Amino acid sequence: DAGVTQSPTHLIKTRGQQVTLRCSPKSGHDTVSWYQQALGQGPQFIFQYYEEEERQRGNFPDRFSGHQFPNYSSELNVNALLLGDSALYLCASSLDYSIEQYFGPGTRLTVT
Amino acid sequence: AQSVTQLDSQVPVFEEAPVELRCNYSSSVSVYLFWYVQYPNQGLQLLLKYLSGSTLVESINGFEAEFNKSQTSFHLRKPSVHISDTAEYFCAVSEGYSTLTFGKGTMLLVSP
Numbered sequence: 001d002a003g004v005t006q007s008p009t010h011l012i013k014t015r016g017q018q019v020t021l022r023c024s025p026k027s028g029h030d031t032v033s034w035y036q037q038a039l040g041q042g043p044q045f046i047f048q049y050y051e052e053e054e055r056q057r058g059n060f061p062d063r064f065s066g067h068q069f070p071n072y073s074s075e076l077n078v079n080a081l082l083l084g085d086s087a088l089y090l091c092a093s094s095l096d097y098s099i100e101q102y103f104g105p106g107t108r109l110t111v112t
Numbered sequence: 113a114q115s116v117t118q119l120d121s122q123v124p125v126f127e128e129a130p131v132e133l134r135c136n137y138s139s140s141v142s143v144y145l146f147w148y149v150q151y152p153n154q155g156l157q158l159l160l161k162y163l164s165g166s167t168l169v170e171s172i173n174g175f176e177a178e179f180n181k182s183q184t185s186f187h188l189r190k191p192s193v194h195i196s197d198t199a200e201y202f203c204a205v206s207e208g209y210s211t212l213t214f215g216k217g218t219m220l221l222v223s224p
Contacts, residue, residue, distance in 0.1 A: 035214075040217075045211050
């Protein structure tokens with residue numbers, strides 16, 4: 001049973017560019033959450049998708065947007081990249097009625 | 113709003129010694145509590161969780177944590193650590209819908 005997978009593993013972008021990160025949830029899971037983990041910090045909640053809709057959102061600007069597809073996979077898009085967007089981006093999946101989340105290995109984004 | 117405080121950013125300890133990693137939370141409602149472990153350049157792995165019932169919860173690799181509602185704490189303990197326990201440990205709280213609020217993490221450094 002495959003766990004949560006994320007692509008790409010690493011990414012280097014320039015300020016002002018746009019980036020798309022991808023996540024495939026654990027088999028059977030229907031809910032996907034995204035977190036940003038800056039260096040030396042704990043993960044911070046960006047948003048959560050369920051039934052292809054954004055259900056909850058953390059304190060992140062509109063430059064951060066997402067999408068969930070019918071197969072429950074998800075994308076995180078960040079526009080107009082800033083240096084401060086450099087971080088490890090973690091995807092987590094869960095069942096709608098479950099509290100427990102399973103995390104992927106993350107995508108390391110570096111903005112230069 | 114919920115928050116998590118991990119009082120120690122780094123805890124150095126010798127192999128086979130006991131260790132306690134401290135976690136305090138604040139929330140206006142009932143919460144679910146978690147400890148996650150992150151090894152270098154990896155995602156988060158769930159170590160243990162408190163959802164309800166017994167306030168003492170255990171992991172398969174010898175860690176335990178006790179939920180103390182009056183002190184709003186969920187400290188992590190292990191009676192005898194191994195070199196392989198060296199990692200970053202994150203305490204997290206959820207009020208539901210599986211969105212997590214994390215502490216800043218505690219780096220456990222085990223030396224021979």
